Amino acid sequence: MLRDITLGQYYQTESVIHRLDPRVKLVATICYILSLFLVDSVWGYLAAGLFLAVMIRLSHVPFKFMVKGMKAIILLLALTVAFNLFLTPGEPLVSVWKLTITKEGVRVAVMMAVRLTFLIIGSSVMTLTTTPNNLTDGMEKLMKPLRKIRVPVHEIAMMMSIALRFIPILLEETDKIMKAQIARGADFESGSILKKARALVPLLVPLFISAFRRANDLAMAMEARCYRGGDNRTKMKPLIYQRRDRLAYIVLALYLVGCFVIG
């Protein structure tokens, strides 16, 4: 039941996008999100959509898998569209009861929907094609200049990678405890909100206990291996830009210039 969450998950397969340096993917994702807010014409959105479609094709991740992750934000999407549709002032188009749909409203609502959808799918292309470890490695290296102003870059990256690593573990644990309690007749699905909240106690107590136990074990294991933060720490597989990464940057630059020109 909890295995259906795909947002932030890694999809293992072989592709150009998978092999790219995580730094390239991070920069590209940020640039892509920025470009979505820069363009303001139909052509601009078409360009953004085309770019995304090509990336998805290159990533070899089934499109169905990406859309599955969208389910989680469908409510958010619907709300945004509704607010924009009804609350944008302008030339009235249809009027029902107290609600008026304006021409500008339709335009803004459609744009918002497209923007959000692209944004989510765009960032999930990154998470689906990059292992969490790689991602935090890339982040650490990108943020390295910040160490000059005493930002604990390595520690932040380590915390992130541990947090990311724990997500699937805790999901699995939740699934297991949930099943064990269901086998004892627990009911997590029916009843009022209050009843549902109370039904979570037999799930949350064991989950917290196990999370603390695991955190404790991990801290011990790290200490036992003499972990002491980021100073003078070297990497087994340092990130080095390859030819394909430079090429990717060029493609990205071309896309950004294109967006400026069109949109």
Add this chain to the structure above:
Amino acid sequence: MSLILDHVNYIYGEDTSMAVAALRDVNLVMGDGEFIGLIGHTGSGKSTLVQQLNGLLAPTSGSVYFNGNDIGDKDYNRKELRSKVGLVFQYPEHQLFEVTVFEDVCFGPKNLGLSPKEVELRAYEALKQVGISDEQFYQSPFELSGGQKRRVAIAGVLAMKPDILILDEPTAGLDPKGRDEILGQIRKLKEETGMTIILVSHSMEDVAEYVDRIIVMNQGSVIFDGLPREVFRHYDELEKIGLAAPQMTYVMNRLQQEGFSVNADAITIEEAKQEILKSLKRG
């Protein structure tokens, strides 16, 4: 009481690149009062199989019947099924959550909607069945030892009075003493109540002397199903899939090869001793 699995297949992560077939065409009939050992090494599909039996997982194809009814039917009462088919998971002590041992055991029967009196009666009975003493009833379950915690967790399922009790690796992570205690308790339970028990394990040695039927799984399929001594005759095949027969099987087979006229079906040390004495007298 009967459980029937009819051509059950189960695939994890269908439609993704990580799809794994966990069960392949499993057909089984489990009857009243049987004491079954379900054996297979890690990843052979045992845990997936037992979750089919109380409807926690629905087969990808095929059906499971309990007392003649398909448990996959839309209007089948799965909550009642779960009280009839009690499932004790691996490391069940990780599911304890209440303030006291007694309250934790009450959780199951309470969920069945029984009267408070009946709930407490059942909890008391169940805790007695697993050998927890009165003084421990009102302790926090987290203060108990590993073996005791596990017995409390087993009591939590027993208190629902199931017809079938399934225990997934009940001895995992226990020391030899804790293991013998738990297995002894399960045997006693079997003798006293006559309920059907399915013992899941990766170790033949553990279950050999307790159960009267062994089902061996490998890569999601049932490969042997029969009396322990019948199954152990295939000891070389068992070894090929990473399992082993009890040590006595090896000793007796070796003796036979060396020319002693012993019956190689002996499983326990006691049986082996009798066999060897008999053969020596004859010789």
